[in-house]
Amino acid sequence: MHLEYDVSSISHLGWTPFFESQHSQLGERRENVTPARVVLSTRGFLHVVGSQGVKRAVLAGRLRHEAVDESELPVVGDWVGVRSDAGSEPLPVVHVFSRTSALIRKEAGRRTQPQVLVANVNTVLIVSALTAELNVRRIERFVSTVLEGGATPVIVLNKADLCTDPEPLFHAVRKVAGSAQMIISSAATGEGIDSVRALARRGETLALVGASGVGKSAITNCLLESERQRESAVRASDERGRHTTTHRELFVLPGGALLIDTPGLRELSLWTEDPSASPRGFDDVDALAQRCKFHDCTHENEPGCAVQRALSSGRLAEDRFQSWRKLQAEQRWLEARRDGDAARQKKQRERMLCKLQRQMKKG
Numbered sequence: 001m002h003l004e005y006d007v008s009s010i011s012h013l014g015w016t017p018f019f020e021s022q023h024s025q026l027g028e029r030r031e032n033v034t035p036a037r038v039v040l041s042t043r044g045f046l047h048v049v050g051s052q053g054v055k056r057a058v059l060a061g062r063l064r065h066e067a068v069d070e071s072e073l074p075v076v077g078d079w080v081g082v083r084s085d086a087g088s089e090p091l092p093v094v095h096v097f098s099r100t101s102a103l104i105r106k107e108a109g110r111r112t113q114p115q116v117l118v119a120n121v122n123t124v125l126i127v128s129a130l131t132a133e134l135n136v137r138r139i140e141r142f143v144s145t146v147l148e149g150g151a152t153p154v155i156v157l158n159k160a161d162l163c164t165d166p167e168p169l170f171h172a173v174r175k176v177a178g179s180a181q182m183i184i185s186s187a188a189t190g191e192g193i194d195s196v197r198a199l200a201r202r203g204e205t206l207a208l209v210g211a212s213g214v215g216k217s218a219i220t221n222c223l224l225e226s227e228r229q230r231e232s233a234v235r236a237s238d239e240r241g242r243h244t245t246t247h248r249e250l251f252v253l254p255g256g257a258l259l260i261d262t263p264g265l266r267e268l269s270l271w272t273e274d275p276s277a278s279p280r281g282f283d284d285v286d287a288l289a290q291r292c293k294f295h296d297c298t299h300e301n302e303p304g305c306a307v308q309r310a311l312s313s314g315r316l317a318e319d320r321f322q323s324w325r326k327l328q329a330e331q332r333w334l335e336a337r338r339d340g341d342a343a344r345q346k347k348q349r350e351r352m353l354c355k356l357q358r359q360m361k362k363g
């Protein structure tokens, strides 16, 4: 059982002028493109919600064919256009609206492909547990990825009830958090949950990310003020009999905000659309780098290097600098791989041809 989606206006589902203007630009096609938001995606089938309520939908073959890579296909949180005159379900998805933000990682495995986890989120709650497993470097990477995707990161340190002294961990994370807000919470005692709830504004979309078992579902349940999520989600028990979130789903919180719970993410390989830029979330390092004598300073052994100076004085921590280095190296590696990605280029060419052919048919 879900909380009912409020379909009296699609703005309650996150529709904004940004999408409206794209819709207007469709011109004559506009009539056949009814906006709906993807709330669930399983094995090729989508569940979308729009002014007509929740419907099953499926991607039109043309969209799949034209996509340069999978990152262009709709995921949970995306706004799509369905042909509502199609009559019976599944309704064909004939359009995907450009995104305001997305959480993107490099696909697991050998392929150099972006994988979009969720789309059109305002705030991403990066959840960790205040336990010995807390990994500052992983949080740093999440912050960078969220900023890269155009959303606002908020760091949630959960299970405060299990931690006798959260202060040292809090300060260690603070050093890598940049401008991200930080919340200490406990889904068990309710501590900090009001601060999380304050981020959940009507019509805005939040997503929860973090490793398995940190308490994403427990926090969700607190926000739902009931056990609904546990009942609604398709849950599978793993071999230890533990319940675990198995898919992404967008649903409504009592105050009218939208929330996407995601399955545990242990690793997050960086993805970036602009590999030459400095990794996001490192304002401290960026500010120092701007004061180096040479603007193309590599911060290794150039004279007048402000980064090296800060490292020797202890103002910049060595591991923070190494993280920045590592992310930057990953970006460069991605760039090199992508340039050489022949399959991608072939698809891009095919797509251009398709477009041309269509235009010729029309003209």
Ligand SMILES: Nc1nc2c(ncn2[C@@H]2O[C@H](COP(=O)(O)OP(=O)(O)OP(=O)(O)O)[C@@H](O)[C@H]2O)c(=O)[nH]1
Pocket: 158, 159, 160, 161, 162, 185, 186, 187, 188, 189, 210, 211, 212, 213, 214, 215, 216, 217, 218, 219, 243, 244, 245, 246, 262, 263, 264, 265
């Ligand atoms: N003591 C304590 N236990 C918690 C807290 N939050 C969650 N838990 C427990 O930790 C376990 C895992 O919590 P979940 O909410 O299922 O974790 P999750 O992040 O959703 O995990 P996945 O669905 O596998 O990604 C459950 O047994 C929860 O009851 C907390 O703040 N304090």
Ligand SMILES: [Zn+2]
Pocket: 289, 292, 293, 297, 298, 299, 300, 302, 304, 305, 306, 307, 308
């Ligand atoms: Zn330098």
